Amino acid sequence: MERKALLCIFFLLLPLALVSAGIPVLNSINDLRNIEFGHRFPRHGLMLLHFISGCLDVDNDALIPTFSPERRDWGFHEFYSNKGVFPPLQDKNTQGYYAVGNISTPTAYPLYPYVTHDYYLTPGNLERNMDRLVVRTCPNSPLLEAVYITQQNQGSSEYDASNTYQISPALLREIRTLSQNRVDSVDVFLYAAGYNVDSRTFTWNCYAPDSTYTVEDAGRMTLNESTAIMKGAVVNDHHTECYAVVLQVKSTESGYARLGWANIPDSLLDVGVMLALFNNDGKNLLSRSLDKRSYGTYDSNQYLNRGLQVKLLSKDGSNIFISGPQYDDADRKIPVGIEGYDASLQLYTKDGYACARLFISKTFTDWKTDLRNSWVGFYSNHNDASNSYSTYQNAVKFTKQDDTNIKYVIYSYVSSLSIQPGAQARFFLTKTYNNILAKTKPWER
Numbered sequence: 109m110e111r112k113a114l115l116c117i118f119f120l121l122l123p124l125a126l127v128s129a130g131i132p133v134l135n136s137i138n139d140l141r142n143i144e145f146g147h148r149f150p151r152h153g154l155m156l157l158h159f160i161s162g163c164l165d166v167d168n169d170a171l172i173p174t175f176s177p178e179r180r181d182w183g184f185h186e187f188y189s190n191k192g193v194f195p196p197l198q199d200k201n202t203q204g205y206y207a208v209g210n211i212s213t214p215t216a217y218p219l220y221p222y223v224t225h226d227y228y229l230t231p232g233n234l235e236r237n238m239d240r241l242v243v244r245t246c247p248n249s250p251l252l253e254a255v256y257i258t259q260q261n262q263g264s265s266e267y268d269a270s271n272t273y274q275i276s277p278a279l280l281r282e283i284r285t286l287s288q289n290r291v292d293s294v295d296v297f298l299y300a301a302g303y304n305v306d307s308r309t310f311t312w313n314c315y316a317p318d319s320t321y322t323v324e325d326a327g328r329m330t331l332n333e334s335t336a337i338m339k340g341a342v343v344n345d346h347h348t349e350c351y352a353v354v355l356q357v358k359s360t361e362s363g364y365a366r367l368g369w370a371n372i373p374d375s376l377l378d379v380g381v382m383l384a385l386f387n388n389d390g391k392n393l394l395s396r397s398l399d400k401r402s403y404g405t406y407d408s409n410q411y412l413n414r415g416l417q418v419k420l421l422s423k424d425g426s427n428i429f430i431s432g433p434q435y436d437d438a439d440r441k442i443p444v445g446i447e448g449y450d451a452s453l454q455l456y457t458k459d460g461y462a463c464a465r466l467f468i469s470k471t472f473t474d475w476k477t478d479l480r481n482s483w484v485g486f487y488s489n490h491n492d493a494s495n496s497y498s499t500y501q502n503a504v505k506f507t508k509q510d511d512t513n514i515k516y517v518i519y520s521y522v523s524s525l526s527i528q529p530g531a532q533a534r535f536f537l538t539k540t541y542n543n544i545l546a547k548t549k550p551w552e553r
């Protein structure tokens with residue numbers, strides 16, 4: 109009886125095993141060492157793999173994502189054919205292939221800075237945006253069936269079959285284990301995976317040389333596990349200095365952009381630099397001299413909006429030395445589930461106001477009936493009692509957005525509260541305060 113069942117499972121799995129036989133499987137961090145994927149500056153594949161591994165629980169061999177590829181979390185987007193690279197889907201209606209890692213698309217703005225950092229340092233470089241991670245969803249289940257790494261052929265949107273690998277659950281688990289409780293986990297992982305740190309080279313003004321990089325003899329740095337752990341202390345090397353520059357946008361207490369900078373090398377301060385804020389269309393909104401301050405913050409009078417970007421310019425404004433990441437209007441937080449429903453809630457900002465998005469599954473057609481008494485409260489601080497909301501709106505009165513998502517309809521509402529550190533949105537089922545079905549993470553300081 110038992111053997112019969114096993115045989116049956118064996119034959120069910122057989123067709124899949126045959127087609128995927130072409131894609132090599134990587135089972136350990138050691139297996140990552142000798143492949144091309146993401147191994148040199150400014151490629152971002154290994155950082156992306158580290159990041160997504162941290163967003164996946166691995167229970168035996170089950171891959172349990174804390175994100176939803178269908179909702180386009182972290183910039184995941186569906187592609188419809190297997191592009192001749194990946195095994196065909198068994199059921200196209202309930203399964204799909206989703207790719208993440210295209211940093212030039214605004215849905216990827218929430219990716220953490222360590223994933224996008226090298227992209228922003230190297231405008232025009234052909235290698236900075238070629239790495240992708242691909243997942244295959246399970247039929248009728250929130251689990252993932254498989255995780256792959258791949259890369260794009262230069263100048264095309266096709267995936268390169270000879271540089272495509274499946275990542276086994278054991279490898280995903282190993283990356284998570286290596287990373288646990290370590291502030292320097294990315295550096296330790298890059299070291300273990302054989303990343304070429306020497307390839308991170310810069311000219312004296314912190315420009316990164318173009319794709320065809322030549323290793324300069326001066327200022328090379330070597331990294332082994334002990335130096336990886338002490339990396340914060342290695343500051344006397346010019347390449348490390350340029351690499352360590354931090355430029356960021358945060359929120360003031362009243363919805364304006366707070367510009368932050370740190371680790372500006374003396375070589376730049378000596379020639380004189382300006383801090384500037386650009387909008388999503390690349391327009392320069394403000395510039396101011398940095399004097400000799402290598403770190404600090406500046407509260408601007410510009411409303412917070414998606415795509416804002418801090419840049420370091422030459423004294424006369426004619427050259428861009430270094431660019432920071434583009435600001436994510438949802439504070440790099442993916443939506444939180446509304447308990448008991450196929451729906452989720454996200455806090456975001458537009459023109460400095462606190463706003464909320466509702467993601468309602470297209471299969472949840474009765475939502476306006478089931479959630480007819482539901483409302484979203486906006487709080488200036490996440491510690492406030494539920495009846496101390498600043499303002500609210502009924503869920504059914506949210507405005508429908510462009511219908512471009514395959515699985516969800518998105519509704520939004522712009523409140524009258526300014527976005528600010530600590531702000532929160534809560535979803536209530538009924539007109540009382542007892543039934544809280546979702547709370548967003550507090551807006552970051």
Ligand SMILES: *[C@@H]1O[C@H](CO)[C@@H](O)[C@H](O)[C@H]1NC(C)=O
Pocket residue numbers: 210211212213214260264265
């Ligand atoms: C990456 O995203 C941009 C912006 O959405 C898009 O124009 C481009 O085609 C994408 N690149 C690839 C290779 O998919």
Ligand SMILES: *[C@@H]1O[C@H](CO)[C@@H](O)[C@H](O)[C@H]1NC(C)=O
Pocket residue numbers: 330332333334335
């Ligand atoms: C790592 O590098 C440091 C500095 O270059 C060196 O002192 C140390 O001996 C190296 N450790 C190993 C294990 O190679």
